[in-house]
């Protein structure tokens with residue numbers, strides 16, 4: 001990992017009105033790295049992810065993508081940024097008015113100007129990869145949570161991103177479905193996908209992550225290798241939080 | 249927030265001012281500089297257009313002749329003679345009585361003829377022909393009261409009914425001591441009020457009174473005994489101000505008609521029609537009238553709801569656009585339309601816009617109702633768009649989809665599905681509210697209902713039939729809409 005960083009975050013700050021959600025965030029994501037972000041509810045994890053692909057505009061500070069300031073991006077550059085940085089949501093956010101196949105095809109056709117045939121081929125390939133080929137022509141409402149999240153991952157992959165953001169991808173799932181989604185994510189990581197994952201799945205973090213970031217009160221209070229973080233947390237807040245998730 | 253509000257207010261005020269400008273400045277400009285080509289225009293066109301409210305037998309009323317409904321009566325016969333003298337064809341435009349004078353002022357018609365008394369007030373806004381007929385004034389009373397009300401003096405301190413804005417109304421007010429005068433729009437309603445003893449007597453022109461007495465054996469009439477200036481109490485034709493050449497030509501015909509005493513014959517003709525008319529006053533006999541009314545009511549509602557949805561969608565998209573101007577226009581439009589009655593909007597489109605482009609009544613009605621519905625549909629659609637989960641927009645943006653694509657492929661389809669029931673309700677309420685177009689003479693159910701009432705001299709029954717028809721229509725529509733709503737739910 002001697003490449004240049006893919007994403008650099010410098011003194012990122014985000015306020016909603018008078019509420020300071022992110023106070024000062026610094027961090028670097030190298031190509032191929034998997035970062036897990038943990039932290040108590042309301043600490044600003046989602047907000048942080050959304051600042052990375054500019055779903056939210058930072059109040060101050062910078063997010064650099066390949067060294068370029070994302071806040072100075074033109075409309076086209078912004079589209080390119082989002083093509084290259086996919087996102088998977090806690091509540092899937094599949095489009096209920098479109099079939100599974102059309103969910104996957106829409107963006108490649110409209111944004112990448114892919115032909116219908118190519119988009120379909122690509123979509124079917126991805127559905128096969130997440131094991132949901134036979135669901136191509138159903139509507140999202142008839143999918144189980146685990147299936148829906150795998151479709152959502154396939155939809156993000158349809159744009160050929162170099163990086164994926166996951167916002168608690170398994171926390172809306174019944175426990176028996178968590179495994180199938182994590183398995184897909186693990187495979188992606190093994191294939192070298194750069195990922196920033198907000199998750200409390202410690203097993204996944206231990207196995208897959210290069211680094212774990214602990215976020216609280218609008219700061220990243222601790223960054224470390226997963227084993228170090230979970231076994232020897234340094235910051236008292238981290239200790240407290242980790243003991244809570246272990247015991248829950 | 250405050251600044252935005254002020255912007256919107258400004259836009260609305262600008263809109264109002266431009267409307268005012270249109271109404272006040274434009275017509276004045278026209279009359280001031282236009283030469284009097286009123287007669288030449290008619291001759292060039294080859295036809296003379298007469299505005300009338302055919303619910304006033306024997307002056308003008310509607311009959312079905314060989315299955316076709318037609319306006320007949322003394323006024324029509326006179327006008328036919330005038331047209332013949334001018335060497336042109338006669339075209340009759342039916343509308344409510346309130347609208348006939350506006351129709352000539354705005355150029356929708358060349359002449360208004362509807363048993364109109366040329367009062368001093370009316371002379372300020374239109375020109376009048378000579379008096380072509382002076383029927384005299386009478387009172388209609390219930391036959392049971394014949395002994396009680398022998399003459400005008402007996403009516404002092406009683407309740408007198410009269411058509412609002414008519415000579416009869418003013419006479420009752422000024423010449424009967426202590427009388428309470430009750431005004432209504434239609435003589436048919438007034439007769440009903442008389443028969444149900446809501447009023448004691450009804451001031452009405454003698455020929456009309458005679459028609460009612462002949463056709464309804466519960467009624468009787470007494471002469472009014474008013475001492476009147478003949479020049480104000482007879483009936484005359486109205487023209488747009490500055491139509492001297494037309495008025496002169498028409499007056500020549502009137503002189504001829506008077507000299508030959510043709511009106512006597514015309515009245516006799518009308519009497520014959522009225523007899524045919526009232527042979528069979530059962531509602532079944534008039535089913536074609538109601539059927540036509542239903543057809544127009546459904547037509548107007550269906551077309552208007554389609555254009556309303558199109559317009560509403562555009563307005564809603566404008567509302568969500570980044571451009572402040574588009575947003576302000578949309579807000580101002582919706583506020584303005586919602587803040588004014590549909591009736592005024594219908595009249596504005598027909599008469600006001602009519603100054604610039606001449607729109608037929610049906611088209612004007614459809615346009616007005618569509619424009620009105622658009623504002624309400626905008627709110628429905630806006631609600632539908634807001635009801636779509638925010639996550640949808642985010643997911644779409646995270647894929648790099650443009651705002652327009654997001655709206656088109658993701659938000660709008662979901663919004664439309666959510667608001668389907670509300671749109672259905674809008675359609676059902678249009679079926680009811682579109683009834684207002686009857687005032688400009690669109691033959692919708694309400695208009696037809698009034699024709700049937702005038703024709704049959706029956707006040708309540710046609711209203712009851714129309715009420716049932718409206719209910720059946722909206723009931724069936726609601727069922728159909730529910731059925732499709734259910735189907736849409738199962739589709740997912």
Ligand SMILES: Nc1ncnc2c1ncn2[C@@H]1O[C@H](COP(=O)(O)OP(=O)(O)OP(=O)(O)O)[C@@H](O)[C@H]1O
Nearest residue numbers: 016017019021039040041042043044045046047048
């Ligand atoms: N659009 C917004 N407007 C105002 N406040 C917001 C908005 N979005 C988030 N917040 C606030 O910012 C804070 C951080 O929210 P965020 O969703 O980033 O937290 P989180 O760490 O993801 O929490 P969770 O674990 O519950 O998902 C919360 O207090 C939230 O109420």
Ligand SMILES: [Mg+2]
Nearest residue numbers: 045046047167
């Ligand atoms: Mg969150």
